[in-house]
Amino acid sequence: MESWYLLYCKRGEQQRAKMHLENQSIGCYYPEVEVEKIVRGKRKRVLEALFPSYIFIGLDMSTSPSFTTIRSTRGVMDFVRFGGQPYQVPVSLIEQLKQCENHDDLDCTQLPQSGQVIQIKSGQFAGFDAIYQEPDGEKRSILFITLINQQVKVKVDNNDVVWR
Template structure:
């Protein structure tokens, strides 16, 4: 009987680990989701792991566990008290359904309503503001406190960044 287990991967090597494990005929699942990321001053759509540093692997009692630990990109099989813990099939199936639904959908919005941001360009540079709404993928309406009054301003998305 086979079961799903959780594998911890080395930093930024989950996809590499998945590739090398699949090359060894292991059944792996790396949940992915679309995101908007800023690259070279512009926002673009990327697909990233839902759980950075982790992937799921389906193993049975006859699987060779030693080769998993020595696979490129793999750090360890997650275990408690020295025993690898089984991840229920219902969780894996639910994640697979969610990832299938997200495949063709729009990525998560970059900024959400009510989020505090920092203006990084223009005459309001280095001022804090609150996101009111997003206007498509390229512009966002901010609420800026000027002279004790809240003023709405519209800026391009690349002119603001999330507060740290």
């Protein structure tokens, strides 16, 4: 019967570890999510690790390599452990992650159009109406608010605004 474990990998070497583990006939699950980023001023969709530096592996203890062999695989640091023993991840968690991975959570149409009026719900400008200008990275937006009869450009966290 297959059991799932969690491996901690060297920084930025999850893909390498996955490749070397798969070469040893070890089942790997490396969940990735597609996110929109602004790279050099252009909007791009890129794949990023859902859990950076971690890989789930499925092992059948009767046929799999030893824990020592797995730990010495290129890119792998060690098993995630509790009480000195490698933590066995519930199969239900892996199944839920695989189901969620198939859904596209990021919908680019959710961003307001430039010039659209939005409301700031929290933060230092809470309660103000603002005019959406453009995104500023992944988590902020540039807005125009009116202060003392003058429009001021501000950067606000996307969690602090309500799109109408």
